[in-house]
Amino acid sequence: MSIFESYKAPQGVLEIGGLPLPRLAERAGQTPFFVYDRSKLGERVALLRQMLAPELRIHYSIKANPMPALVQHMASLVDGFDVASAGEMRMALDAGMPARHVSMAGPGKSSQDLRGAVGAGVTVTLESAHQLEAVERIGRELGVRPRVGLRINPDFQPRSSGMRMGGGPRQFGVDVEQAPALLKVIAERDLDFVGFHVFWGSQCLDPGTVIAAQRHVAELVMRLADLAGDSLEFVNMGGGFGIPYFDNERPLDIGAVGAAMQEWLTPLRRRLAGTRLILEFGRYLVGEAGLYVCRVLDKKVSRGETFLITDGGLHHQLAASGNFGQVLRRNYPVAIGNRMDSGQTETCHVVGCLCTPLDRLADNVVLPAAEIGDLFVVAQSGAYGRSASPSAFLSHPLPVEILV
Structure with missing residues (x-):
């Protein structure tokens, strides 16, 4: 089934939150805009709670989408937040999440980041010996005992992951081989050590890889727990x-992942009774709940090929343009949102308004024959969209964001 089927209204236009797309454009007051569907956010969290072990806590990684209204809504759905800056931390606390359920990760935390986290009682996930020294010093200056965790760079690499963030030499975390020495130093300092953070990768669609990675993480943590006091x-x-995101990809089989959990959960429960076990998600919670909408400004033919020129582009949706780490550019799911039932189609390229050939939102895609003024829609746009794109390029206005 097409990703757009769940949004398609009887009159042949996309409908989100009970509002047809042209009405949403009026509500936004401009194009381009991002729209996020709160019902899909709730459905995704509910799916995880249904399919995974009930004692697992779900955290939202704000970096995926820091829209304040969305973060506020997520605070009512999840058990904690993971942040990567003082700005994200303030957003998490403003949403009402208790400080003890907020943790700050990141390889390059500034002194302002660390001071804010220590002062607020947020857990600082240490990623180097230098961060350890800085946090201890700030704790002395503020007269508080900092809450700290230790992020571990594991000694395994997933065989299939969109982005590997663990195993091998990495800027993220502390190599597991170095962890015993750092744990000894932490124990000697005036620090409140509260836990481990192991992040092995992201954007994995292979259940076997996820299952193996979770088993390895559980084994690693049980080894380190003996050193943690x-x-x-x-x-x-x-x-x-x-x-x-792409035609040849299939959703991750959550049922298979959930069914395999008892293999590592049983010994982990036995070894770490009373410890909160957290799974941290960003893109998986919000990515499929968002659409990016822009308007066709022009339509022209160049040497036999049709181009739709929009008022959007890579300055808002960098990932859809293929410039957010992809090796080969492939099309995200796209549609002409106000012509879903049109019988007449055409093969075209959809581009943005920027002065660079990199600004492409779709190549050689078959769409309903569009006209100037139509609404072009990019699905899977709920994560790493506006906040992950070079919005200052060419000084165009920022896109509006709507939560419906």
């Missing part, structure tokens, strides 16, 4: 779950 408050086992 007191009982651990939490273990963040990462996430890694991906969403399908």
Whole structure:
């Protein structure tokens, strides 16, 4: 089934949150805009709670989409937030999430980031010996005992992952071989050590890879737990779950992942009774709940090929243009949102308004024959969209964001 089928209204236009797309454009007051569907956010969290072990806590990684209204809504659905800056931390706390359920990760935390986290009581996930020293110093200056965790760069690599963030030399975390020495230093300092964070990768659609990675993480954490002293408050086992973007991709089989969990959960429960076990998700929670909408400004033929020129582009949706780390550019799911039932189609290229040939939103795609003024839609746009794109390029206005 097409990704757009769940949004298609009887009159042949996309409908989100009970509003047809042209009405949404009026509500936004402009194109381009992003629209996020709160019902799909709730459905995704509910799916995880249904299919995974009930004791697993779900955290949302704000970097995936930091829209304030969306973060506020996610606070009512998940058990905690993971942040990567003081700005994201303030957003998490403003949404009402208790500080003890917020953790700050990142290889390059500034002194302002660290001072804000320590002062607020947020857990600082240490990723180097230097961060350890800086956090201890800030704790002394503020007269508080910092809450700290340790992010581990594991000694395994997933065989199939969209982005590998663990195993081998990495800027993320502390190599597991170095962890025993750092844990000893932490124990000697005035620091409140509360847990481990192991993040092995992201955007994985292969259930076998996810299952193997979770088993490896559980085994790794049980080895380190013997060195951590007191009982651990939490273990963040990462996430890694991906969403399908392209025609040849299929959704991750959550049922298979959930069914295999008892293999590693049983010994982990026995070894770490009372420890909160966390899975951290960003893209998997919000990516499929968002659409990017722009308007066709012009239509022209160049040497026999049709181009739709829109008021959007890579300055808002960098990933859809193929410039967000993809090796080969492939089309995201796209549609002409106000012509879903049109029988007449055409093969075309859809481009943005920027002065660069990199600004392509779809290549050689078959779409309903479009006219100037029609609404072009990019699905799977709920994660790493506006906040992950070079919005200052050419000084065009920022896109509006709507949560419906």
